[in-house]
Every structure is written in C-alpha cells, then in structure tokens.
Amino acid sequence: MTDDADIAPGRVYLVGSGPGDPDLMTVKARRLLEEADVVLHDKLPGPDIIEMVPEERREDVGKRARGERTSQQYTNERMEELAYEGKTVARLKGGDPFVFGRGGEEMVYLAKHGVPFEVVPGVTSAIAGPGVAGIPVTHRDHASSVSFVTGHEDPTKPESAVDWEALAATGGTIVVLMGVGKLPDYTAELRSAGMDPETPVALVERGTWPDQRVATGTLDTIVDARDEAGIEPPAVTVIGDVARERQRVLTFLGNDYGSENGEDEQ
Incomplete structure (x- = not known):
C-alpha cells in the first residue's frame, strides 16, 4: 500500500453480478461497473457482463491459461492496494457475493486492513x-x-x-x-x-x-x-x-x- 498519508483510501464494492444475463443485474451493480476505477473479476459473471467494462479498467483475477488461477491472497492484497491508492474498486462476482463466492472472506480481510467497503447483493x-x-x-x-x-x-x-x-x-x-x-x-x-x-x-x-x-x-x-x-x-x-x-x-x-x-x- 502507499505511504502517502494524504491520500484517503478508496472504497471497495463487493458486487454480485447476478446469474449472467446483464438484464438481471441490479441497477446499482450496473452503475458501479460504469463508475469504478478498477473492476476485479473472474469468469463467472459471464462474457456479456465482463465486456461491459472497458479493457483498461478491468483485471482478471480468476482462472488463467494452463489451469493456473489467481490466488485468493493476491486478490485480497490487490483490493487493498488499489483502495489505498484512492481508487474505487468493484470486486465483481457471479451471482451473489455471499453465496459460495468467498465474499465473506474478502469482507473480513478488508475490515481487518482498514479498507472501507460495501456489499452489493446479486441474484444468486x-x-x-x-x-x-x-x-x-x-x-x-x-x-x-x-x-x-x-x-x-x-x-x-x-x-x-x-x-x-x-x-x-x-x-x-x-x-x-x-x-x-x-x-x-x-x-x-x-x-x-x-x-x-x-x-x-x-x-x-x-x-x-x-x-x-x-x-x-x-x-x-x-x-x-x-x-x-x-x-x-x-x-x-x-x-x-x-x-x-x-x-x-x-x-x-x-x-x-x-x-x-x-x-x-x-
């Protein structure tokens, strides 16, 4: 994280994208995808939703080539790092963040490290x-x-x-x-x-x-x-x-x- 005490931490939104159809996203989820400085996502939201975010504002923290995947620890630290750069972060998840989506773990991590956050439920x-x-x-x-x-x-x-x-x-x-x-x-x-x-x-x-x-x-x-x-x-x-x-x-x-x-x- 940055050592610049003059930068107020940004906010992380744990966003549920719903089951995959963009029309089934909440109004708030859709707005946050437009407003967030960075969107951290995996594959579960589906390509139609992921492609709503310009490529320069999104980061894939899911599975990668050859079966490799981003570790949960990296995702946690990346949310913290971006927030302490003063950025608004949308952590985009499929369905609802708290239904087998590890949203609970991420919430606790953010709280432990002093990062403001908000949960945006989604249709599971x-x-x-x-x-x-x-x-x-x-x-x-x-x-x-x-x-x-x-x-x-x-x-x-x-x-x-x-x-x-x-x-x-x-x-x-x-x-x-x-x-x-x-x-x-x-x-x-x-x-x-x-x-x-x-x-x-x-x-x-x-x-x-x-x-x-x-x-x-x-x-x-x-x-x-x-x-x-x-x-x-x-x-x-x-x-x-x-x-x-x-x-x-x-x-x-x-x-x-x-x-x-x-x-x-x-």
Whole structure:
C-alpha cells in the first residue's frame, strides 16, 4: 500500500453480478461497473457482463491459461492496494457475493486492513438458474424447504462438511452449486442415505446465459444424462420433486435462454 498519508483510501464494492444475463443485474451493480476505477473479476459473471467494462479498467483475477488461477491472497492484497491508492474498486462476482463466492472472506480481510467497503447483493444462480428453466426451488405441493450446498469444498479440509445423510432426510429441495464434477459422488451418497433413486434431478448449465442448457433425469440416471448431454461447469444441480415441474410448463416457458440440448424425459 502507499505511504502517502494524504491520500484517503478508496472504497471497495463487493458486487454480485447476478446469474449472467446483464438484464438481471441490479441497477446499482450496473452503475458501479460504469463508475469504478478498477473492476476485479473472474469468469463467472459471464462474457456479456465482463465486456461491459472497458479493457483498461478491468483485471482478471480468476482462472488463467494452463489451469493456473489467481490466488485468493493476491486478490485480497490487490483490493487493498488499489483502495489505498484512492481508487474505487468493484470486486465483481457471479451471482451473489455471499453465496459460495468467498465474499465473506474478502469482507473480513478488508475490515481487518482498514479498507472501507460495501456489499452489493446479486441474484444468486442457485435460484435464478432453476427458475428460468421452469423449476421453482420451493413449491407448496413438493418442498417447503431448500438447502444450498457447494459441490466444491475447500480441498484442504480433512473431510466434507456436508451431511448428505441429513439432507436426504429433510424432504426438501437440494440445490448444489459447482457440483458437476462431483455429481456421481453425491448422488451415490444420497442414494446410500435412503433417498429414492427415482427422485427427479435437473442440471441447469449456464443458467440465463445465451448458451444455457438443461438435462434432466433421476437420482439414478442423472450422471448418464450429464455425460450424454456433455453438461459442463458452471451448472446448478436441483434434486427433489420440484424438478418435475419443468416438464409441466416446458411448452409454455418463454425466454431467450439457450436450447434444450440433452433434455432427458423423466
């Protein structure tokens, strides 16, 4: 950070960009992308949103070539450095900053280092992705509760913090973010915990993006459906009877999001 005490620190905004469609950004998020001196982003906001920011004002702090990625420590220090240069910084995140977006960690770091910050919530893909695909995460007939789970836990943890047995017993909807790769593992865990193998499951890839795709199946068949459709991250997994609602409304579901490639009739 700078040693010039005459420069007042700037402000960092932890901004949720929403699920990917620029029209679903909040008014404040859009304004901050126009006003910020620097926008620190990864790939999750999606190209349509990232390209709203002139190249000279944005920095990619996400994955890079050959599988390399920017460390969280670097991102934290870069926010601090820019703020102490007096700059307004938008730390742009996909969805909502506090839903598996490490916004909580960044907030604590900024507070610890005396950097003024503000949280700008965004529409989380955990709700928006299923919603635009015709899947309500709660429904009076099917689910009065919903559990949000990460499929990509900290690899340094000695064991998973997710109690799949407890989730199987809740009777509500389970929404898994960042869980495409681990799909065989947690569907097997849920079956072993006693969840009905015929429980409907849907995968929504790139929800609200122009290339959105959906694959459906059951707890028993969804891995094959994923492989057949070639579903890739980022995608949201919806497990529960609410996933069946999609088939009831599909003919009347009007939006401009992607195609139905890989659709698997239940």
